[in-house]
Amino acid sequence: MTSSEQQSSSSGILFGLAQIDTCVGDLAGNANKVLEQSRLASQQGAQIVVFPEMTLTGYPIEDLAFRATFRKAAWQTANDLAKRLKREGLAEIFVIVGTVGTDREHDRPRNRLVVLHDGVVWAGYDKHFLPNYGVFDEFRIFTPGERCVVLEIHGARVGVAICEDIWQDGGPVAQLAQQHIDVLLTINGSPYEEGKGHVRQELAIRRAKEVNAPVIYLNQVGGQDDLVFDGGSFVVDAAGELLEHSPQFCEDLSYWHLPLNTSDVESAVSTIPLSVVSPTLDADEEVYRACVLGLKDYMAKNHFTGVCLGLSGGIDSALVAAMAADACGGDNIWGISMPSMYSSLGSKDDAADLAKYLGAHYEIQPVEPLFNAYQQQLHLEGVAAENLQARIRGVIVMAYSNAKGLLALATGNKSELACGYSTIYGDAVGGYAPIKDLLKVRVWDLARWRNRWADEHGEQPPIPENSIRKPPSAELRPGQQDSDSLPEYELLDQVLAAYIEHAHGRSDLLADGFDPETVDTVMRLVDRAEWKRRQYPMGPKVTALAFGRDRRLPVTNAFRE
């Protein structure tokens, strides 16, 4: 950890930066967190404490915004919270939270920032720019704000903005640039994707220059369905210097002191907390932690304490199990080995080793007797018989889920999902799919990173080396390898990244240098698997373009290039 220079002057404003993990719809729980963090910040002398976008409601609330009783309850929560803050001796502090408002003229929802102070809801600012691309549907649910707001607090002019407002040119930031503000405060619900932290900071520096004042960028942290918010809140000044950087993937209360030249500011602060610049994470660690937090919060917010999953001995289930152990502890994992007549001995050993390293429950449920029972009735051959094995495993995993109240985890990766290389209602069963946005090569990378991290910290590497090294196989027929049906993953993943994340068409892919046969194979596989993806469990988005609401393609689609 490195730290910026201590702000020693007591003439100025101390901001508390409350990077909290909210839960959609949990108005009371979110309000309690605001109260608690405000108390802590106040004890440290903060005069203003800042929370993420839509703090009280959680974010994103999607069509819940349309329920009038929800908006009313959110409004009541803000009012009650203001009163509680005052009742508990926190009347002096300015608490800046996000919530849902209502546009009275059109009776439509708005994405609103409010200030709680001295027992009342003090001021409101509505988000101007409503993102409606990628995973966002805000133009669908909100009406845009029109007014630009500068808060005057203890002699400081605090301009405010909400998330997308600083990503678009013009609008409130351009107006604030004319208003001699002392600081631009932006509250955010900015989902994680790899490399986005850097983009956010560059953007904030540009806006700091534009308004000629420091920018406070306060982001939420936590998992919400298929999104992970990484936190990583920060403060930059107009010279481009990073003054504060909160850690990623955890709740945090940090501080930053805004110096003011005016002498009429009365401050109760004698010792000002340091601002801390947390180091940037390694790229693999960042993605790994995003997946773990996505899973951990999905479990916590949906009241699961344990998980179950099939352990094949392969790399995908091994990585998911390692993530699950980091999310909920090994003793809350039920790993089920479900060998068939085509499973190698090595695979069974690898699965057992993995469970041992993680401290997971490990149970063996052979597939063969069940397979034979079905085959006496069904007499299946070829792919239908392969799928049958996978579906028996799906039934067993769901039996554990139902019997023990466990969250079933799907272990498919993005390369498989892209190509439809999975059995629907078989290995695809589950309530959450932690690695669905990781291409196969990245799965190996993260497994190696996780083992290396364990090594460096004197712990047992969780993932058996053999699971990392052996050629990938679904083991649904004798001697089967993934490379029988798919291009080698090193090549496949490159084509997939170009086709999916960059929306390259056939001619673009050929221009990228891929051979026509591979391009045609991959495009055909991806296009034909859309219907399976629609029914696949949710999992955390970690790339610029994930499957799911980020990429909305018709199932019925005859376009072939």
Add this chain to the structure above:
Amino acid sequence: MTSSEQQSSSSGILFGLAQIDTCVGDLAGNANKVLEQSRLASQQGAQIVVFPEMTLTGYPIEDLAFRATFRKAAWQTANDLAKRLKREGLAEIFVIVGTVGTDREHDRPRNRLVVLHDGVVWAGYDKHFLPNYGVFDEFRIFTPGERCVVLEIHGARVGVAICEDIWQDGGPVAQLAQQHIDVLLTINGSPYEEGKGHVRQELAIRRAKEVNAPVIYLNQVGGQDDLVFDGGSFVVDAAGELLEHSPQFCEDLSYWHLPLNTSDVESAVSTIPLSVVSPTLDADEEVYRACVLGLKDYMAKNHFTGVCLGLSGGIDSALVAAMAADACGGDNIWGISMPSMYSSLGSKDDAADLAKYLGAHYEIQPVEPLFNAYQQQLHLEGVAAENLQARIRGVIVMAYSNAKGLLALATGNKSELACGYSTIYGDAVGGYAPIKDLLKVRVWDLARWRNRWADEHGEQPPIPENSIRKPPSAELRPGQQDSDSLPEYELLDQVLAAYIEHAHGRSDLLADGFDPETVDTVMRLVDRAEWKRRQYPMGPKVTALAFGRDRRLPVTNAFRE
């Protein structure tokens, strides 16, 4: 069938109204349909032939709009089609089609109307108002047009608009009202929902008055994933009279003659085809036909010729099977009876009768031996054991699907889906779910309607009376009835309609007159089942608010009223 007065004057313009069923992405197939219908219309003397919104690309194309190679191919298709029309002697006719365009300034897609005439793409109009509510995501993918367009054809001033443009006040219609147009032509991709035909006509009459000219409303027909377009194109005049009404749920080429007072119009028409006003369908028939067309087109456009489904003897699977028989013929249906130890004799008989009436393949696959095989390993009890029976059935249905290349149909209704009263990966398996947007009471209504229709047409009523009359049961434990777990369907469906379609909160529902216990039970069930709905197969939207992209709620959602 009734017909409007014959337009006997040859001074004017004859419009061909080509209500066709396009397929998303099938540029060549859609272009061929345009050519063929243009030829037929030309033979009847039409000077202008009108096609639906986004004719060439199909509609809605969703994120396919972002693929530059797709937009390029669509543009090429329009140009080639214009040349083909000329080459085949159709240079004189004005062919009005929809397609995707590109906003050159921002390199972004646009929803475009173009005129093909004399071998070239002649004029373009871009949709102004981009619907971004309900099932629509057009603000996500398109940039809005700015220009208002009046086509001058054979002395007639033809104002044009695309779908949403006439649903919003202001915009292009308000501008056209100042331009002395002779007719307002609007091309549409307006999805079916019950009662919408009436709303469309009232709207068109209002716009006809506003522009003081007749309105041609040309809608597409056909199924596209979870949407069904019902066609039902029409022409109204400024006095509110319905001059033409095309039938619903089928392709159609109708005609309407626009009389003009000018004498300089040269027309090759000697005998003008009559305009026909098709009768409005009965409410039950309309919904039934929507479900059948949704299924039929999903099959055709995804290359399925047959279906398989479990036949329980209950009303849901019976109605789905009857719809399937109407979509693809009884001999393309594999109905699978999968009795367990809790299935009544009556249920098996009802399933067999149904298959016989439909002429469907009928196979019996007992669940008990498989259930016993699993239980030797798993020893499940309670709900887990009930789910096991349903999942064994799911595996069997999918085995038929895989082995015979059949589309598996899920038979759940909207009441079940709402309450989570189904087993995920069990009875919920399938590629398409024809009745997922029908509340249970409506399922009975449509079953009775279908039998009555058969009676009236001298055919065998397809659905066994016993399946309609007996109390609904999942038959997963001895003596089980749906009413053990759920309120009676007559009450349940009313609460669901209020909670889901009207977004009523708890206090609203109590004000609606429902008792608190029922309200709390239903709200809790609906809220907790969101994760199952996410993985449920697609099926046709027929109500004002269907599950799926029409109602986007978070899975992780702690809001409880």
